[in-house]
Structure formats: structure tokens, C-alpha cells
Amino acid sequence: MKFDENYLSFVFATLMSMGVMPVAFAESTCLLEESNHQAEELTSDSVSSFSEEETTNYCQSQPQEGSEKPAISSTPNSPVTLSLYKPEISEFSTIQEVEEPLTEAKYLFSEFSPPPPQNFEVTQAESEVVEITGVSLNPTPGGVDIVLETANPTALQTSTSIEGNTLTAEVSNAVLALPGGGDFQAENPGTGIISVRVQQIANNRVQVIIVGQDAIPFVNVNPSDAGLVLSVTPEEVIQITVTATRTEESPDDISRSITIIEREEIEQQRNLSINLREILAREVPGFSPPDLQRNQNGTLRGRPPSYLIDGVPIDSNGIRGSFLNISPDAIERIEVIRGPNAVYGSEATGGTINFVTRKPSEVPVTNVRAGVDLSGADDSFFEGDSDGNILEYSLSGAISPKVGFRVNFSRERTETYYDGEGDPIFNFRPLDQSEAFNALASLGIYFTEKQRLNFTLNYYYNERVENNLILDQSVNDLPAGTSKARAIEVGNQDFIDTNPAFNRNTLANMVYSHDDLFFGSQVQLQAYYTSKPESQGVQDGRVLLQEVYVSQIDVENWGGRLQINTPLFTGASLFWGADYKHDRPSNTYDIIDADEFDESGGRVIRKIEERTFIPEYTIGELGIFGQFKWELGDDWVINSGARYSSFDVSIPDYTSFEEVEVEGGDLNFNNVVFNVGTVYKITDQFNVFVNFSQGFSLQRFSELLTFPEEGFSISEDVDQLQPQKVSNYELGVRGTWSSFDFTVAGFYNDSQFGVVSVDRGDGLFLPVRAPRRIYGVEATVDWQPFNKLRLGGTVSWQEGEVDIEDEGDYLAITSTEISPLKVTAYVESEFIQGWFNRLQLIVVGDRERAFDDDIDSSPVESYTVVDFISTIQIGPGSLNIGVENIFDNFYFPVESQVLGGTSNDNRRPGRGRTISFNYRVTF
Numbered sequence: 001m002k003f004d005e006n007y008l009s010f011v012f013a014t015l016m017s018m019g020v021m022p023v024a025f026a027e028s029t030c031l032l033e034e035s036n037h038q039a040e041e042l043t044s045d046s047v048s049s050f051s052e053e054e055t056t057n058y059c060q061s062q063p064q065e066g067s068e069k070p071a072i073s074s075t076p077n078s079p080v081t082l083s084l085y086k087p088e089i090s091e092f093s094t095i096q097e098v099e100e101p102l103t104e105a106k107y108l109f110s111e112f113s114p115p116p117p118q119n120f121e122v123t124q125a126e127s128e129v130v131e132i133t134g135v136s137l138n139p140t141p142g143g144v145d146i147v148l149e150t151a152n153p154t155a156l157q158t159s160t161s162i163e164g165n166t167l168t169a170e171v172s173n174a175v176l177a178l179p180g181g182g183d184f185q186a187e188n189p190g191t192g193i194i195s196v197r198v199q200q201i202a203n204n205r206v207q208v209i210i211v212g213q214d215a216i217p218f219v220n221v222n223p224s225d226a227g228l229v230l231s232v233t234p235e236e237v238i239q240i241t242v243t244a245t246r247t248e249e250s251p252d253d254i255s256r257s258i259t260i261i262e263r264e265e266i267e268q269q270r271n272l273s274i275n276l277r278e279i280l281a282r283e284v285p286g287f288s289p290p291d292l293q294r295n296q297n298g299t300l301r302g303r304p305p306s307y308l309i310d311g312v313p314i315d316s317n318g319i320r321g322s323f324l325n326i327s328p329d330a331i332e333r334i335e336v337i338r339g340p341n342a343v344y345g346s347e348a349t350g351g352t353i354n355f356v357t358r359k360p361s362e363v364p365v366t367n368v369r370a371g372v373d374l375s376g377a378d379d380s381f382f383e384g385d386s387d388g389n390i391l392e393y394s395l396s397g398a399i400s401p402k403v404g405f406r407v408n409f410s411r412e413r414t415e416t417y418y419d420g421e422g423d424p425i426f427n428f429r430p431l432d433q434s435e436a437f438n439a440l441a442s443l444g445i446y447f448t449e450k451q452r453l454n455f456t457l458n459y460y461y462n463e464r465v466e467n468n469l470i471l472d473q474s475v476n477d478l479p480a481g482t483s484k485a486r487a488i489e490v491g492n493q494d495f496i497d498t499n500p501a502f503n504r505n506t507l508a509n510m511v512y513s514h515d516d517l518f519f520g521s522q523v524q525l526q527a528y529y530t531s532k533p534e535s536q537g538v539q540d541g542r543v544l545l546q547e548v549y550v551s552q553i554d555v556e557n558w559g560g561r562l563q564i565n566t567p568l569f570t571g572a573s574l575f576w577g578a579d580y581k582h583d584r585p586s587n588t589y590d591i592i593d594a595d596e597f598d599e600s601g602g603r604v605i606r607k608i609e610e611r612t613f614i615p616e617y618t619i620g621e622l623g624i625f626g627q628f629k630w631e632l633g634d635d636w637v638i639n640s641g642a643r644y645s646s647f648d649v650s651i652p653d654y655t656s657f658e659e660v661e662v663e664g665g666d667l668n669f670n671n672v673v674f675n676v677g678t679v680y681k682i683t684d685q686f687n688v689f690v691n692f693s694q695g696f697s698l699q700r701f702s703e704l705l706t707f708p709e710e711g712f713s714i715s716e717d718v719d720q721l722q723p724q725k726v727s728n729y730e731l732g733v734r735g736t737w738s739s740f741d742f743t744v745a746g747f748y749n750d751s752q753f754g755v756v757s758v759d760r761g762d763g764l765f766l767p768v769r770a771p772r773r774i775y776g777v778e779a780t781v782d783w784q785p786f787n788k789l790r791l792g793g794t795v796s797w798q799e800g801e802v803d804i805e806d807e808g809d810y811l812a813i814t815s816t817e818i819s820p821l822k823v824t825a826y827v828e829s830e831f832i833q834g835w836f837n838r839l840q841l842i843v844v845g846d847r848e849r850a851f852d853d854d855i856d857s858s859p860v861e862s863y864t865v866v867d868f869i870s871t872i873q874i875g876p877g878s879l880n881i882g883v884e885n886i887f888d889n890f891y892f893p894v895e896s897q898v899l900g901g902t903s904n905d906n907r908r909p910g911r912g913r914t915i916s917f918n919y920r921v922t923f
Contacts, residue, residue, distance in 0.1 A: 371918020
């Protein structure tokens with residue numbers, strides 16, 4: 001008989017973890033002698049506790065093969081009983097040939113499957129029961145440390161088991177004696193880890209249940225001065241599952257700049273604001289600074305990005321959307337591709353931002369959160385209209401072994417926003433004085449290990465419930481750029497036959513996946529539907545449009561996607577498929593009785609007429625794509641692909657806002673884009689990537705249809721149908737070590753048929769096709785010098801130019817699209833267990849070039865905002881505190897500075913000091 005190598009490694013690792021290494025080696029040496037192997041290889045320095053004579057005597061005292069073996073004990077003071085099975089002995093490796101002790105759970109339960117044991121049980125005999133007096137979680141670069149606080153950690157014995165993505169560690173001879181009593185529960189304690197639960201079970205045993213997000217957690221168990229430490233890491237710290245190539249892929253294999261905002265970071269930032277634009281601005285380099293407008297969606301690298309929810313496009317050709325489509329409480333992570341691409345078709349000239357919703361968990365998890373927020377300055381800080389509140393409830397678990405579910409409900413009330421001077425902020429399309437409700441339901445059905453079906457339904461509704469502020473028109477009597485926009489309180493407004501500001505988004509999504517349908521191919525089939533009506537509130541537009549109006553928008557999208565990932569040969573695969581999207585936007589204006597509006601002091605909003613601003617038209621986009629990936633060994637990855645898209649546009653006859661009769665028509669055209677990129681891994685921690693990719697966006701037909709001239713005809717007068725095709729060139733490096741990681745990337749992109757808005761002479765803007773070019777540099781860094789401290793930040797600089805006359809004379813692009821220098825920084829710590837603190841800032845620099853080129857009416861001046869976030873473990877849950885703009889800085893965001901140079905009613909200050917408190921319990 002011969003030893004099996006894995007068996008010997010398994011026995012050695014197990015016995016060593018129990019403190020019985022010398023005796024265990026002696027026993028193993030006896031077995032080796034029975035097999036006529038060289039026992040001296042296992043009785044050298046590695047077994048120095050036993051001399052050769054002692055080992056020989058011990059072997060002679062053991063029963064021969066087939067007889068009973070006595071219990072093995074480490075020392076008289078800490079007896080350990082061990083009953084082993086008798087395996088078939090094959091070949092073996094010496095201990096010197098084993099690269100490292102196999103002590104991680106992945107080796108004990110995943111890669112090694114020994115024969116069924118007769119009896120494999122470790123018990124701590126005749127020892128006193130140890131009290132676990134506290135549980136703390138310490139984030140690490142790769143996961144989290146779970147510390148079981150006890151005065152005698154070495155006396156604790158652990159065993160582990162695995163089911164699905166859940167690892168259970170059982171601690172014997174222990175009782176849970178937490179100060180607040182009961183069990184310990186934490187949700188999303190670290191990257192890739194869904195939950196951690198510590199609970200008492202029968203017979204003086206404590207269970208630690210760890211649920212991984214996408215894989216089995218790895219656990220190393222080590223005693224320390226603080227207690228028994230379970231160091232937990234997921235199989236992959238970050239997984240890109242949708243955006244990069246629409247397949248699961250390691251970030252190190254992606255030849256593009258990407259940003260992943262995990263659930264933990266979303267939880268932190270939503271303590272400051274539920275506005276997703278603000279979260280993205282703080283976390284994503286190249287994304288434009290925050291703004292408080294209801295309908296603004298920001299730019300990425302100077303161009304509009306494409307927004308998705310679980311891969312479902314929520315953009316429309318006719319109307320640029322807003323972030324008011326989903327609550328942060330329903331989002332598991334945010335995946336961002338920085339730079340033009342055609343991963344999901346059109347509209348991604350700036351990049352792709354995908355909001356991935358929360359999915360079912362394997363174990364029951366309930367979460368409850370309640371909180372308030374206060375904003376203002378001086379006496380206004382605690383006024384009744386300055387406080388908001390939040391309620392959230394979520395439940396996730398399994399109905400059966402093959403069916404999982406999640407439901408998530410949240411409601412948030414935001415009250416009046418105040419600037420740093422203590423005055424209420426006036427905004428034409430405000431986010432304050434609103435109530436938001438989000439309901440998410442997700443159902444996952446696992447037919448087999450390779451087949452699954454997932455249904456997701458998300459409903460979001462945000463309405464301005466207090467409408468008592470109008471613009472103080474007297475600010476426009478002052479020179480532009482010299483006064484902030486001011487609000488006048490007029491009492492609750494009465495909307496008659498029209499609506500106050502609201503956003504509603506209904507999304508239904510179904511995804512079927514099969515991991516091995518044919519020739520080893522992974523197949524995914526998706527179908528979706530979205531509906532997004534919204535009202536932008538009352539606008540006094542008499543300066544430009546000679547009307548008071550309420551803008552009503554309606555967008556409906558539906559479509560589907562088939563994608564297949566087929567292996568070709570070793571290291572190579574082809575990702576291919578087709579998709580279709582049907583887009584139907586429309587925009588009407590409810591004309592308001594201006595005389596009654598004035599006579600009532602802005603309190604009565606009565607609709608007297610309806611006009612078409614954008615007619616209801618449709619666009620159908622059919623795409624066919626293919627992406628080739630080739631891994632040349634472990635160090636080099638090459639990607640290349642192409643996409644062909646065909647478009648059908650149908651526009652009806654209509655009467656424009658200025659009452660011009662327009663003849664409709666049908667349009668057809670197509671487009672092809674390419675990409676190629678490579679990643680070379682210089683070491684396991686450091687790689688360089690190069691990428692060429694193309695993204696495209698259609699001509700925004702809504703801009704052509706809004707103010708047409710007399711006699712305008714769709715079929716005869718709409719030319720330059722070519723989509724805006726953007727070619728992007730990028731070079732970057734990135735490194736990831738245990739306590740330090742960084743990225744640096746430089747980019748250049750250009751487009752021949754870019755779009756720029758030009759004043760037609762009366763203050764209204766029309767689109768003009770013109771060459772554009774944008775270039776910049778982005779960098780990120782994160783460093784954890786020691787366990788309790790972490791710091792880092794981002795830097796992004798970009799510049800952009802447009803040749804309006806197409807004569808080679810380039811001028812600066814407006815600062816509302818090209819962000820000034822943006823720097824973010826943070827430092828976070830947990831020096832006191834259970835008390836996490838984070839201090840962060842965002843600095844926006846100057847930009848004068850667009851003003852010097854007579855593009856912008858005002859230069860951009862720099863400003864800085866500092867925030868503070870704190871989480872304190874209290875009782876069964878955590879108290880979360882967020883302080884935005886802790887120094888109550890008075891400033892104007894970039895867009896307000898630029899537009900405020902034209903009229904003071906657009907010069908809106910940023911939010912002053914705002915404090916949020918919420919208490920969260922997970923069980």
C-alpha cells in the first residue's frame with residue numbers, strides 16, 4: 001500500500017491545527033515504516049520534538065495493522081481524542097515537498113475529497129467552557145477578519161463545513177456571552193461577503209455562518225491577543241458580471257478602465273445623500289461633479305454615458321434621463337466602464353454605468369433601517385422643514401433549495417435644502433421637498449446546477465410633495481453672476497389638471513442562463529420592459545418661450561438579448577449574439593394660465609392648453625455582435641470584436657411647440673463599430689493594458705424636431721443621419737498588492753460628427769454637427785498601512801475642444817460637459833472596535849478656457865467640500881451618521897457657475913451642512 005499525497009497533507013494540516021503535531025507525525029512515521037518507505041524524511045527537523053529513538057519506541061508500542069489504535073493525546077492538560085479512518089495507501093510526498101500547509105477551507109472541503117471516514121470527530125475533553133464576550137469585524141484588503149473576543153483563544157477548537165456558497169465554522173467548548181445578549185449578525189461586512197452570523201447552538205457550541213456572494217469564502221483560523229480570528233476572503237475580491245464584456249471576467253483581464261462601487265461603499269455614501277449622481281461623483285474618476293437638478297445625469301470623460309439597470313438600458317434617444325430611476329437601497333453594486341464602448345449598443349459615448357440590483361441570499365437575512373436628516377445653518381438648522389426621514393425593510397432567503405427570493409422596500413422623505421448661508425435653495429427642477437418610494441422583488445429559480453431563471457421587478461416613484469417655493473424674479477434685475485437664485489415662500493401650490501414634479505420608473509426583467517447548452521457554450525437569454533413617465537414641475541419660461549409651463553415626459557422601452565459564450569480552443573472563446581431595443585419617447589408641455597399664476601402669487605398652476613414639444617416617435621435598433629478573447633498563457637490576454645447595428649426611425653406628422661406643421665416620415669440607416677485591446681501581466685500584481693474602442697450615439701432627433709422652420713419635412717430635410725461615432729485610445733497600468741493598489745490611465749477620443757448646441761440668436765439652442773476631441777488622465781490609489789487604517793483617493797483631469805466651423809479652428813467645450821480638475825481623497829479607520837469613521841473630501845478646480853473662448857458666460861472657480869461618515873455598533877444594530885459639508889462651505893457647483901453667468905436665476909448654491917442619522921438592524 002502507498003500513501004496518497006493529498007491524504008497525508010490533509011492529516012498533517014488537521015493535526016497541526018489541533019496542537020498535536022509531534023504525536024501525529026510519529027503515527028504517520030509508523031505507517032510509512034509499514035510501507036517500507038524512508039521514515040527518516042519525516043523525522044528530521046520538521047519533527048524535532050521526537051528523537052529517532054523515541055519515535056522507534058513509539059512505533060513499536062503501536063498495534064499492528066488491523067488492530068485497534070489508542071487515542072492520541074497532545075498533552076495531559078488538553079486531551080484531544082482522534083479517531084481516524086484507514087485509507088488505501090498509495091504514493092506519498094515528504095513534508096519538505098509540500099509547498100504550504102493546507103489549512104484553508106478550500107483545501108479541506110473543495111479540492112480534496114477523502115474516502116468516507118469511519119469516525120472523524122475532534123472534541124475538547126475535560127476542559128472548561130470558554131466565554132466569547134464580543135464579536136468584531138475588521139475590514140481587510142481582501143475581505144474581513146472576524147474576531148471572537150475571549151480571554152483564552154487557544155483553548156477554542158473549530159471545525160468547518162460547506163454548503164453552496166455558505167461556510168459554517170463550529171466552535172466547540174464555547175458559549176456566546178455578548179454584552180447585549182443574543183446573536184451577532186452583519187450584512188455585507190466586506191467585499192464579496194453577503195453576511196456573517198454568530199449564534200449559540202446546543203452542547204456549548206457556537207456557530208459562525210459566513211455567506212459568500214459569488215463563491216465559497218476562504219477562512220484561516222488563528223488565535224491572537226484579541227481573541228480567535230477568522231480571516232475571511234471570497235474566491236474573487238471583485239467580479240465583473242455584466243458591463244465589461246457582458247460575461248464574468250476578472251478585472252485584471254479587462255483592457256479598459258473600470259470602477260466597481262460595492263454594496264459597502266454604497267451604504268457609506270448613502271448616509272450623505274440618496275442622489276446617485278453625488279455617489280458617482282465621489283467614487284468615479286472622470287465623472288462630472290455633483291449637482292442638485294432633478295433631470296441632470298452628468299457626463300463621463302466629457303460625454304454622456306449610457307445608464308443600465310441589470311443590463312437593461314434606461315436611456316432614450318429623445319430625452320436625457322435622470323438618476324431618479326432606482327433607490328441606492330436596491331443596488332448591490334455599480335459597475336462603470338470609463339470611456340466610449342458599444343457593449344450594449346448606442347448612447348455609450350462617455351461610458352457605461354450599470355446598476356446591479358440586489359439578489360436572493362442562501363440564508364434568511366432581514367434588514368431594518370430608520371433614520372432622519374437635518375440641514376441648514378444657524379437658526380434654520382432645526383426648523384421644521386429642514387428635517388427628512390428614511391425607512392427601509394428587506395428580506396432575503398430561500399423558499400426551497402432551488403428557489404431564492406429577495407424583497408426590498410424603502411421610503412425616503414427629503415425636506416428643504418439650505419445653502420451655507422442658511423437660505424433655502426431655489427431650483428427649477430428640485431430634488432428637495434420630495435418623497436421617494438422603491439420596491440424591489442427578485443426571484444431566482446435553479447433548475448439544475450447549470451440552469452437558472454431570474455425575475456426582477458423594480459418600481460420607483462419620486463414626487464415633490466411640498467410645492468411652496470417660487471423664484472424671486474428680482475434677482476434677474478441685477479447683473480448676471482452677481483446674485484444667487486432666491487426662493488420666495490408662497491404657500492402650497494395648487495396644481496389643476498397638471499402635475500407637480502415626479503419621476504416614476506417601472507422595470508421588469510427576465511434572464512435565463514444555461515452554463516453548458518452546446519459545445520460547452522454558456523447561453524443567456526434576456527427580455528425586459530421599462531416605463532418612465534415624469535413631470536419636471538412648473539417653469540416660468542416667459543423669457544425664452546413666452547409661456548409658463550409644466551413639462552410632461554413619457555418614455556417606454558422594451559427589448560431582448562441573446563448572448564452566447566463558446567469555447568474555441570485552449571484559452572480562446574467567442575462571445576457572440578444579437579439584441580433588439582424599441583424606444584418610444586415623447587414630451588408635451590402643459591401651458592399654464594400666466595395671468596392667474598401672477599395674480600395668485602405663483603400659487604395657482606392651472607393648465608389651459610397642451611402643446612407638443614417632442615412628438616411621439618419610435619426607434620428600433622437591431623444589433624449583431626461578436627467578441628473574441630484569447631488568453632496566451634497566464635500573462636497575456638487579447639480581446640477584439642465588432643458590432644453591426646441597423647436602425648428604423650418612424651416620426652408622425654405633428655404640430656410643433658411654435659405651431660409649425662411638420663410632415664413626418666420613416667428613416668433607415670446602419671452603423672459598424674470595432675474594438676481591440678490587450679492586457680499584459682508583468683507580474684501577478686502588476687499589469688499594463690492598451691485599448692482601442694468605438695462607441696456611438698444617434699442624432700438626437702428630439703433636438704431636430706423641437707423648433708423646426710416652416711415647410712420642414714422629415715424625409716427631405718433630415719440629413720447627416722450618421723451616428724456620432726467616437727473612437728477612443730487608452731493606455732493604462734494597474735497594480736494590486738495585499739495592502740496597496742493603484743491605477744493610472746491616459747485617454748484620447750475624437751468624433752467627426754459630434755454634436756454641439758449653438759444659440760440660434762434668441763437664446764434658444766439648436767444642434768450642430770462638428771468634430772470634437774477630448775483627452776485626459778485619471779488615477780486612483782488605495783493604501784492600508786496597517787489593519788485599522790485605510791486611505792486613498794482619485795485624480796481626474798480632462799480637456800475638450802470642438803471645431804464648430806469645421807475649419808480646423810478648435811475652441812474649448814463648455815465646462816458643463818468638460819469637468820474641471822477633480823480630486824477626491826479619504827481616510828477611514830476603526831481604532832476602537834465597533835466604531836468606524838471616514839473623512840472624505842472633493843476638490844473641484846478652476847477652468848477658464850471655455851470662458852476665454854466665449855463659449856461659457858462665466859469662468860469656473862474652485863471649491864472644496866468635506867464630509868464625515870461614522871458607524872457605531874450599538875446593541876443589535878449600528879448607528880450610522882453622515883455629515884455632508886461639515887464646514888458649511890458656501891459655494892456654487894460647476895453648472896450653476898456656468899449658467900449663472902447668463903442669468904442669476906440659474907446661479908444655485910450648493911447644499912450647506914446636512915446631518916443624517918439612521919439606525920440599522922440586520923438579523
